[in-house]
Amino acid sequence: SYDVTQPPSVSVSPGQTAIITCSADRLGDKYASWYQQKPGQSPVLVIYEDTKRPSGIPERLSGSNSGHTATLTISGTQAMDEADYYCLVWDSITAAVFGGGTKLTVL
């Protein structure tokens, strides 16, 4: 199986930068996408093709992917950014694999 690892939780103070990582073997050779899920809601796509933002997603959310790690960066974190975040990677054998999810807490 293809394992995709995220930290279970990340905490950040309002206005600071939150960094959420997603690690997997040769992840930089694949595309990663990121999803935000707030309690009781469906996930929302926030980053696709490693770095691109869908329409309506704030510029303070950005992504990168290199080597074995994809990263979601939230600059100037706001209370509204508090949510669970999941990365998604497609593997040629396993098909789609989600990371375990990271709970972002804005203290």
Place this chain on the structure above:
Amino acid sequence: EVQVVESGGGLVQPGGSLRLSCAASGFTFASYSMNWVRQAPGKGLEWVSYISSSGNTKQYADSVKGRFTMSRDNAKNSLDLQMNSLRDEDTAVYFCVRDSGTSRYFDYWGQGTLVTVSS
């Protein structure tokens, strides 16, 4: 406006069967691959299955392979997930999700339908 709406969830006994449906609108359904993703209570997202735009290619997670079957009717803009031999661990909210295509990201999600497997 793109919409995908799931239906068919409910309570079923272990070993039983259930059929989920997804109605799509606001886009050319026949041009897009689709997926089912589930989320057990309090847990993370788990990809379940994929079907190509034509329906000719299907993929399943190991956890459901041989028990779940995904199908689509492009004339009716609809998607189905037939779930057989259900287990307690299949209890989850099931989301119908549009696949972007080549880059394989999920751009539109339904609101989900809850499946509870319990005696």
